[in-house]
Amino acid sequence: MTTERFDVVVVGAGLSGLLAAHRLSAAGHRTLLLDKGRGVGGRLATRRIGDGVFDHGAQFFTSADAAFAAEVTRWREAGVVEQWFDTRLEPDGAVVVDGHPRWRGATGMTAIAKHLAAGLEIRTASRVAAIEVLAGDSDAGWNLVLDDGSAIEASAVLLTAPVPQTLELLEAGGVPLTADDRQELLAITYHPCIAVLALLDGPSGLPDPGALRPASEPLDWVADNQRKGISPVPALTVHAGPQTSRQLWDAPDDEVIATLLGAVPGLSAAPVEGGVQVQRWRYARPETAHQGFAKELFGLPPAVLAGDAFAGARVPGAAASGWAAADLLLTRLSAVQA
Numbered sequence: 001m002t003t004e005r006f007d008v009v010v011v012g013a014g015l016s017g018l019l020a021a022h023r024l025s026a027a028g029h030r031t032l033l034l035d036k037g038r039g040v041g042g043r044l045a046t047r048r049i050g051d052g053v054f055d056h057g058a059q060f061f062t063s064a065d066a067a068f069a070a071e072v073t074r075w076r077e078a079g080v081v082e083q084w085f086d087t088r089l090e091p092d093g094a095v096v097v098d099g100h101p102r103w104r105g106a107t108g109m110t111a112i113a114k115h116l117a118a119g120l121e122i123r124t125a126s127r128v129a130a131i132e133v134l135a136g137d138s139d140a141g142w143n144l145v146l147d148d149g150s151a152i153e154a155s156a157v158l159l160t161a162p163v164p165q166t167l168e169l170l171e172a173g174g175v176p177l178t179a180d181d182r183q184e185l186l187a188i189t190y191h192p193c194i195a196v197l198a199l200l201d202g203p204s205g206l207p208d209p210g211a212l213r214p215a216s217e218p219l220d221w222v223a224d225n226q227r228k229g230i231s232p233v234p235a236l237t238v239h240a241g242p243q244t245s246r247q248l249w250d251a252p253d254d255e256v257i258a259t260l261l262g263a264v265p266g267l268s269a270a271p272v273e274g275g276v277q278v279q280r281w282r283y284a285r286p287e288t289a290h291q292g293f294a295k296e297l298f299g300l301p302p303a304v305l306a307g308d309a310f311a312g313a314r315v316p317g318a319a320a321s322g323w324a325a326a327d328l329l330l331t332r333l334s335a336v337q338a
């Protein structure tokens, strides 16, 4: 059986991977995206419970950067995003008008990823288990081993999983990182976040705009997805703060649910029986920033790491990093081909 080969394999069909893949494909490189998830989007994540629709990863995003603002305009024109609010939610409950739009997916955050997925070659439910350097000359490329035992070759790889997970894949494949690269990447760490999603038996009672940012732990964020405009019925997303998420990480779901829902100020409805779920994000948000927009691995076939750890711990940063990583790879690939 012959092994498939692509110019570039992008690991991860979150925002950074999807935007990078568009740029690489537009430049004429045959590009494949692999994602272990059932769908695309990564931390742009929307889930249904009954009739309720919940964003359980990223909640909204801003668009201050010019290149990202232009991209958001295209999404808005395609009906993929809408403005949620244009105020700053202060931890003391104050709402300060600053005129900067806070965007949401029109039907939830995954709408953005689904929109970007059109026209790309993507395989979901495809978990990469190891990344190996192919034997041969220095430009022989890469072999990606999937957890079903199959393999795919690539001239270059663009790696967007949270950095500790990318390091595990490189280690599993015995990739010899330089000491500097290893040290730089090991320094990148993430905060966890536990999310509780609760279908409610009535209106949540949250203040405008249907969300609040509590002043301190245990909660980091509470949002009413009906007021947000993505759920036809009251549907609450509650995010624990980093410290609480670490403390409750191994606790039973019942304890997590009781602690977090019990801490929501002014909640005027109760969860529907069977309508509550817990999602644990081990790598929710980077806590240490990397200096560059993307990270090329030295002394190896073309390989670049990207994602929100490289250009800011949020949606706009993930976008900027995806583009920067694609540009780095394009430079490297054109040098290889010259």
Ligand SMILES: Cc1cc2nc3c(=O)[nH]c(=O)nc-3n(C[C@H](O)[C@H](O)[C@H](O)COP(=O)(O)OP(=O)(O)OC[C@H]3O[C@@H](n4cnc5c(N)ncnc54)[C@H](O)[C@@H]3O)c2cc1C
Pocket: 011, 012, 013, 014, 015, 016, 017, 034, 035, 036, 037, 040, 041, 042, 043, 044, 056, 057, 058, 059, 060, 061, 062, 126, 127, 128, 129, 160, 161, 162, 165, 169, 193, 195, 239, 281, 283, 284, 285, 306, 307, 308, 309, 313, 314, 315, 316, 318
């Ligand atoms: C709870 C929470 C709340 C947040 N709130 C906000 C917010 O309000 N505003 C904001 O701007 N940002 C927010 N963020 C951050 C935002 O979601 C991220 O910055 C952004 O989505 C990261 O995109 P990415 O492409 O870098 O990574 P990801 O979206 O994580 O994409 C990486 C992809 O790699 C895939 N993957 C991993 N390992 C493998 C493997 N072995 N094989 C194949 N695929 C693999 C994953 O399935 C995933 O799809 C939040 C995040 C969380 C978790």
